[in-house]
Amino acid sequence: MKPVLAQNFPVRPSLQWSTITLLAGIVLLVVASFASLPLKLHAFFDAEAVRTSIEFLRGFSPPETAPAFLKKIGIATFETLAMSAIGTLIAAFLGVLIGLPASGRFGNTARLATRAVLNVLRSIPELVWASVLLIAAGLGPFAGTLALALHTIGVLGRLFAEAFENCSPLPEETLRANGVNPVAAFLYSTLPQCSPQLMSYTLYRWENNIRAAAILGVVGAGGLGQMLKFHLSLFQMQQAASVIVAMLLMVAVVDGVSFMLRRLMTK
Template structure:
């Protein structure tokens, strides 16, 4: 019979952990103290009445056939931007993940990870603003903006997946005389492919939302329609565009969920 003294005791919490928690708590308190949060004004009856009056202008949505056809074209444009941008990013991210995972030496690893850090640290809106100057208005600049930012994200995730992949299958092939490239393609990539595909699908979901926002700076799609109608205070047309965005995002989220479940079975 085991005594209580025989049970494993929890590890003591180090002082650095308490110091980190105290620092985080101080940051939270300082953030609330420094921001001019006017909760009373936000929940006042006047603010509520103004908000309800503003939302009332969105009803009913515009449902004329001509306008719905324009929304359908813009929806397809947004989907195409996100899909093409994600595919380009997945291909380039896979290529950059090879040196970023340390397979070509530490120098190549550090340089490539530096490039990936720069690519993903610049938001899509900033990329779109820069590329609109070179590529002009339209979905081409938006697609490139999504691709540039997503390359940095997927490249880092793919590189981490390669680094964390169990080395035994590839090492077994190498011991039996298989070339390093073949061992990587037949052992490492198949092990990492479900995780990489999951990352790619997740980023596609994010790029759907980002593509809808990039139109605000003139990159085409539903975002450009939304900005146009809101700037003219055409709230009913804007409501139709917003509903199309919600339906599109919900559909892509459901499709991505089904694909991820199918891959994990």
């Protein structure tokens, strides 16, 4: 008789009590959230609410297409793009500088201090930064650009620090063991390893900053958001509809460009 070979059946993973407790806590939190919030879904789908919403949306059509107004939209669109691009560029540069000590390269004390600074920067929303900076810098895109940069430094600095920590230290250690300057060793070994990830993070944050720049105009930081607030406050719905369409087109184009750039970097 031929020997019967033992078959290796996959072992069914067992759930630990910590995992079960965590899942149960999440379920209880979701149930408690729905129970504590005064959700009035019946009022949302009420016939009167639907009728008034339709009447309100009808005021947005047709969008304003006068050449002079479209020229203003084009200038505001460029202003919004410039705010997001400059704010992201400043944040990426300073994020690398702060991300290095935040990754623990200069000791645990520097790591804790810089991560605390990054936590503060990204915990404060862009609208709050813009409101504070408008007092110092005045109305306009300059305050909006600084607000985007400060918040994005906190986000990119943390992401860059994680990227530096996850990079293999062996190439840099090899160069330094052979007498290479520490700065040169970092630039020629660690930075090339992390650069695709750093660029991907930066492009993703640029996409987010374009949306944020469009909203910052609500507090007077310039761009399309300021135009949108102005026309909505005067109930000029057709002009507001044109601004909203410009926002949608701008975000769609930037999302497509960013996606193509990320695809090129990963090839």
